Amino acid sequence: MLNGNGINGQRYVYLDVRPETVNKFAALDGRTNPDGTPYTTTGEEILAKLPDIIDFCRTYLGVDPVTQPMPIQPTAHYAMGGIPTNIKGEVVVDEKNTVMPGFYAAGECACVSVHGANRLGCNSLLDIVVFGKHAGLNAAAYANSVDFRPLPADPTSAVVERLNSFRASNGKEKVFDVANDMKSVMFKHVGVFRTEAGMNEALNTLGELKERFQHISVKDTGRIFNTELLNAWELGNLLDLAEVTATSALARKESRGGHARDDFPKRNDPEWMKHTLAWLENGKIKLGYKPVAVTKYQPKERVY
Numbered sequence: 001m002l003n004g005n006g007i008n009g010q011r012y013v014y015l016d017v018r019p020e021t022v023n024k025f026a027a028l029d030g031r032t033n034p035d036g037t038p039y040t041t042t043g044e045e046i047l048a049k050l051p052d053i054i055d056f057c058r059t060y061l062g063v064d065p066v067t068q069p070m071p072i073q074p075t076a077h078y079a080m081g082g083i084p085t086n087i088k089g090e091v092v093v094d095e096k097n098t099v100m101p102g103f104y105a106a107g108e109c110a111c112v113s114v115h116g117a118n119r120l121g122c123n124s125l126l127d128i129v130v131f132g133k134h135a136g137l138n139a140a141a142y143a144n145s146v147d148f149r150p151l152p153a154d155p156t157s158a159v160v161e162r163l164n165s166f167r168a169s170n171g172k173e174k175v176f177d178v179a180n181d182m183k184s185v186m187f188k189h190v191g192v193f194r195t196e197a198g199m200n201e202a203l204n205t206l207g208e209l210k211e212r213f214q215h216i217s218v219k220d221t222g223r224i225f226n227t228e229l230l231n232a233w234e235l236g237n238l239l240d241l242a243e244v245t246a247t248s249a250l251a252r253k254e255s256r257g258g259h260a261r262d263d264f265p266k267r268n269d270p271e272w273m274k275h276t277l278a279w280l281e282n283g284k285i286k287l288g289y290k291p292v293a294v295t296k297y298q299p300k301e302r303v304y
Helices: 019-029 043-049 051-061 123-143 157-168 175-189 196-213 227-251
Strands: 013-015 070-072 090-092 099-104 274-281 284-291
Touching: 019 043, 043 051, 051 070, 099 123, 157 227, 175 196, 175 227, 196 227, 227 274, 227 284
Parallel strands: none
Antiparallel strands: 013 070, 090 099, 274 284
16 A cells, blocks of 8 residues: 555555455365365355444445445454553553552553554453453542542643633644644654664654644533543643654564564564653654563464
8 A cells, every 4th residue: 555556546445355256266276175175255245244334334334234345444453552550550650660659551552561562352341341440449449548638729720721722722723634734744653564764754844744733723612521622732732752752663563463673674672672662752752662471472473
């Protein structure tokens, strides 16, 4: 796709699960049923095996996978990093695993480090069911053991000021345009395959987008279920996370799990068997590292 070889030069290829296609390749492969007869499938069987995907395609793309090929492309599916925590769900703030009292995280927003560098299927259930439970139990125990902490006179002032600035802005930039440009550069340079040159280009573009973001304005100034205002708020967060991701990936000169660099294609355990930590301070990214705790199972190269 990056080389212009997508369907009609677009940023997608086809996945074809039409029964006639499946049956053709099953015959070429010599696939058989348990009783030895040639394998064949029908539209009803395809629908039974892929009900959600077929429904998504029909609803959002106007494509029926039973009779048409599906357009597909890579996408961000899961965040394998996140807010660092210990096994109690307590948030830690540095390389020494110093706990921030009263702050708990679990699920995809957190990183207790059960995934390694590439999440296995269904491991997200472990993240939320096991560590979500422990985070909740420990948060409840903590809340029952301490008094209320004093709050600033106006604890919401920073958020309210930011939202009001969007409403009052006369800027010419639109949330949709900045968001699309961010998605495009991240897809191209910080997606499946990464290089130093590409990630540097992405960081330069993100810097420009963050400057454009300062001139965002929203047309909807309402205060009830204002999705345009919500999108503006989220875009600011996404730009920060995109910069953290690109900066962290640029520094990691190896390939590991979901991080694949064409210029450093091999895994480098002596130098890079460690977690990347990132802080956003005064508009700059600061990186740190802490060791990976290897217990029963040694990390191995994925060869399948």
